[in-house]
Amino acid sequence: MLKDCPECRQSVSDSAELCPHCGYRLIGREHLVFCRSCSKEVLPIVNPHDTISKYCPVCSKPITGLAGRKIFFSMGWI
Ligand SMILES: [Zn+2]
């Protein structure tokens, strides 16, 4: 099955994790966090010494995950 990439509008396999044309992440976007420092959506990494804070893998700055915390609240984890 093919679907359209929301970013570049080209046909991609609906099982593809990333768009082969533009690199847009198609699967797992719910884990992405917007990094204000580099203005990108990134898959945050967690510091083992500080599991509350998440860090941007691109610029290594802490990501203040307000959006992520809202998800936690809505899921009733806190
Ligand atoms: Zn694309």
Ligand SMILES: [Zn+2]
């Ligand atoms: Zn960043």
